Structures are given as structure tokens and as C-alpha cells.
Amino acid sequence: MAARGESTKRFGEKRQAIVHAASVLINAVGVQATTLSDVAKAIGLNATSITYYFSRKDQLVVAVYEETLDRMERMASEALAEPTPAKRLHKYVALHVELRARVRRGESGLLTALSEVRTLTQERQKPLLERYSKVVETIRQFFGQADTSEKRALFSARAHILLEAMMWWPVWSLRYSTLDFPRVQERIVDILSFGIPARKGEWDPFTLHNRTWRTDNGGDTKQNEEFLRVATIMINERGYRGASVNRIAEALNVTKGSFYHHHEAKDDLVLACFQNSYDRLSATQMAGQNAQGDYWTRLASVLHELLDVQFFDQTPLLRTTALQALEQEHRMDVVTRSNRLARRFAGMLIDGIADGSVRAIDPLVASQIIMSTLNGAYEARRWAQRFDDGEMAICTYVSALSEGLLADV
Incomplete structure (x- = not known):
């Protein structure tokens, strides 16, 4: 025995x-x-x-995802056991920061990116997605009882943004020594708790000029632009592996030969999708940076435009989850550009602190939270489209940044 x-x-x-x-x-x-x-x-x-x-390999992949979901469930439940929303938020962030510190020390306990769950068969992905929904539901409870449809929509957005911020944390945490983790943790909690503007809840964006980042619904669309649009949506929804050349070609009603006429390989198309998304994000940033007004209002206008793209435009921005499938050389190029865009947000925040429109926050940390909030907005597209008023959807979602996750709780 x-x-x-x-x-x-x-x-x-x-x-x-x-x-x-x-x-x-x-x-x-x-x-x-x-x-x-x-x-x-x-x-x-x-x-x-x-x-x-x-x-079989797919059995191992499912086991990996199950372990990640086990850990996510434990962390969410442990945080929920705290007595107040503020303490739950603080505990949840602390658990993620400590997990990353353990990984740096060489201990086991990774969180695996769940971006490719949808590439599994329906039979295998269904229970995994159901478990993920339970994690979201647990985190939604951090903020109190969702006893109205408005509160449920708000708390759902908060749970989603918090999850996205913590799933993005392993990427940008590499820029910090573990000795700095306690300080970074406090800055993350502060920004998530109370938002960015000096005047809490301020949200008065204006329309930016020359909106080249929007899809032109009235003009003639070039075939390569259609490839980018379809590939971006398919990669966002199915992951790299699920967005096969066959599926992309079928969605456009063209042959595989037509695909390879424009792109030598699928990786070239993914890189082109990243390039297109980052070009559009950069153009939006520059339009806001070159506008008039205080810097929080300029930043709010940029956020409004980008969230409108993620929620309602025919061509959303590509999610960073596609990074996993790229070769290391290409991945580093994409991450480098992402960090440059984050630093531009940081620059706007620094200027906002100087002109008094932004709170005295850590701009480098806040810029990464902005990036994860925008990146995750595509996943909230169905949530946003349930609103009768698109402006209300954007305002509800962005309240995580304009007034914080702990407003009115």
C-alpha cells in the first residue's frame, strides 16, 4: 500500500x-x-x-488551462473573502504581484495566457470558458451587490478591466526589479482605485480632427485592407492558430492564391495587422497631443476615439494576445513599439500632472493600465453593444480610468 x-x-x-x-x-x-x-x-x-x-497534445493544453483557471479561481476567492471592496482590490493586486515575484525566484506557479482557448474543439473549450466566466463573476462581486442592470453592467466592466490589467502585468513587470514590486503594487492599486484625473469623474472629450484611424464605410476598400480587417477580427476571436489562411480566404470569398499574392506567409499578415493597429493608435494619440486644452481632456478624447473603434468600428485594433505565436525577433519588435506608445501616454500624463488636470500618479504604471484597458476593450464589444446608447457604453467602461474602480462603492 x-x-x-x-x-x-x-x-x-x-x-x-x-x-x-x-x-x-x-x-x-x-x-x-x-x-x-x-x-x-x-x-x-x-x-x-x-x-x-x-x-495527445490537446489533453496537455487543456490541463495547462485548467491549472491556470484553478489558480485564478483561488486568487479571486481569496480576495473576495476580504471585508470591503478596497481591501479586495488591494488583495487581488497583491496576489498577482507576489505570483510574479515567485516566478522570478524560479518557483512554479505561472498563469498561462488564455488567448488560444477558442482554438480548441467546442467540446474542450466550453467547460474552460464556463470556468472563466465564474472567475469574472467572482471578481464582479468585489464591488458589491449588482442589484440593478446598470450596476451589473458597471461591475462587469470593472471586473473585465481589472482582469485585463493583471493579465498584462507579467509583460510589463519585466521592466522592474522585484525590489521595486511593493512600490509598483501600491501605484497600481492607487490608479485602479481612484482613477487618473485631478477632478474625479471628469469626462468631457472632444472630437478629434482627421480621423484616419476610422474605417471608411463609404469609400472603396482595397483588398489588402479587407485582408487586414478580416484577419484582425479573426485573430482577436480565434487566436493565431484559429485564424487559418483557409478561413481568412473563405471569409473574403477569395482563393488561397490571392492571399499569398498579398502576403508571403501568415506571420507577415499578423505583423501587418499589428502595424496597422499601432499606426491607427499612434495617429489618434498625435491628434490628441496636438489639440488644444488641458492634457486630461486631450487624453480623454484619445481614449474616447480608441474605445469607439474597439466597440463599434468595422476594423478593431489587434489584441496583443497574437504576440504569442510570433517568432521572438518579430515579437520583440512589436513589444518595443507597444512600449513606445505606452510611453507617449505616459508623456501626456506627465504634462497633465504639470498643468494640474491629472492627479500625482505614476505615469509609467498608469500608461500600462491604459494600454491593457484599450487592449481588452475588444473583448467587451458584445457588452458595449447591449447599450442603447454607444456613448453610455464608452462612459461606463472608461469610468475605471476617469473615477476609479471604487467609485460609489
Whole structure:
């Protein structure tokens, strides 16, 4: 009996090591590029040994996602046990910061990006998505009882933005030493709790000029622009692997040959989608930066335009989750440009602090929260389209930045 127990323990430990190694690889290169052989090599096994624990790769991928959801559920439940919304928010951020510190120390316990769950079969993805919805529901409860439809919509947006901020944190945390984590944690909590403007709740955006970042519904659309539009939407919804060349070509009613006439490979199309999205984001930033008025109003106008694009434009911005599938060289180029755009937001925030329209916050931290809020807005598109008034959807969503997650709780 003791020998059987020891054998079961060894089996569990080895299985856990396999799941952890697969999690690291999926975060690094995406699901498609992760092979059983690579996982086996990472922990000193051969590929045949891996099949003793997981006979198919998709079984291992599901196990990775299940472990991440287990951890997300535990963290959300632990935070919810705190007595007030403020303490729940603080606890939840602290748990994520501490997790990243443990990972830096070489301990196990990653959160795997869930961007490619929808590339699994319907049978495998359904229970995973249901569990994710439960995590969102738990976080929604951080802010109190959603006893009206308006409160439910607001708390849903807050839960979504908080989750997005914490899932983006591992990316930009690399710019900080773990010695700085306690300070960064407090800055994250402060910005999420109370928002950005000096006058809490201020939101009076104006219309920016030369809106080249919007889709021209009345003009003739070039075929390459259509490729970018369809590919962006498909990658946002299905992930890199789910957005196959066949699906993109079928959606446009063209041949695969037509696709390869415009793009040598799918990676070229993904890079073009990133380039297009960042060009549009940059153009919006510059229009706001070159406008008149205090800097919070200029920034509010930029946020309004970009959220309108994410919620209602025919061509949204590409989510950063597509990064996983890109080769390291291309990924670094994309991340570098993303950081430049974040720094431009930081510059606007610094100017806003100087002119008194922005609170004395950490602009580098706030700029990353802005980036995650905009990036995650596409996932809230269905949420936004339930509103009778699109302006109310934008105002409700952006209230996380204009007045904070703890307003009126």
C-alpha cells in the first residue's frame, strides 16, 4: 500500500512538472509551436514518456488551462473573502504581484495566457470558458451587490478591466526589479482605485480632427485592407492558430492564391495587422497631443476615439494576445513599439500632472493600465453593444480610468 502511494505521488509530481513546462512554452511561443517533444526536453524526458501522462497534445493544453483557471479561481476567492471592496482590490493586486515575484525566484506557479482557448474543439473549450466566466463573476462581486442592470453592467466592466490589467502585468513587470514590486503594487492599486484625473469623474472629450484611424464605410476598400480587417477580427476571436489562411480566404470569398499574392506567409499578415493597429493608435494619440486644452481632456478624447473603434468600428485594433505565436525577433519588435506608445501616454500624463488636470500618479504604471484597458476593450464589444446608447457604453467602461474602480462603492 505504501509503495502504491509513493508511486501515485511520483506520478502526480511528474505530471505537474510536465504541465508547468508546457505552461512556460505556451506563454513563450504559443500553443501551435509547443510540441510534446519540446515539453519533454524541458524536463529531461523523451517524447514517449510524455504520452504516458498525456496521450495527445490537446489533453496537455487543456490541463495547462485548467491549472491556470484553478489558480485564478483561488486568487479571486481569496480576495473576495476580504471585508470591503478596497481591501479586495488591494488583495487581488497583491496576489498577482507576489505570483510574479515567485516566478522570478524560479518557483512554479505561472498563469498561462488564455488567448488560444477558442482554438480548441467546442467540446474542450466550453467547460474552460464556463470556468472563466465564474472567475469574472467572482471578481464582479468585489464591488458589491449588482442589484440593478446598470450596476451589473458597471461591475462587469470593472471586473473585465481589472482582469485585463493583471493579465498584462507579467509583460510589463519585466521592466522592474522585484525590489521595486511593493512600490509598483501600491501605484497600481492607487490608479485602479481612484482613477487618473485631478477632478474625479471628469469626462468631457472632444472630437478629434482627421480621423484616419476610422474605417471608411463609404469609400472603396482595397483588398489588402479587407485582408487586414478580416484577419484582425479573426485573430482577436480565434487566436493565431484559429485564424487559418483557409478561413481568412473563405471569409473574403477569395482563393488561397490571392492571399499569398498579398502576403508571403501568415506571420507577415499578423505583423501587418499589428502595424496597422499601432499606426491607427499612434495617429489618434498625435491628434490628441496636438489639440488644444488641458492634457486630461486631450487624453480623454484619445481614449474616447480608441474605445469607439474597439466597440463599434468595422476594423478593431489587434489584441496583443497574437504576440504569442510570433517568432521572438518579430515579437520583440512589436513589444518595443507597444512600449513606445505606452510611453507617449505616459508623456501626456506627465504634462497633465504639470498643468494640474491629472492627479500625482505614476505615469509609467498608469500608461500600462491604459494600454491593457484599450487592449481588452475588444473583448467587451458584445457588452458595449447591449447599450442603447454607444456613448453610455464608452462612459461606463472608461469610468475605471476617469473615477476609479471604487467609485460609489
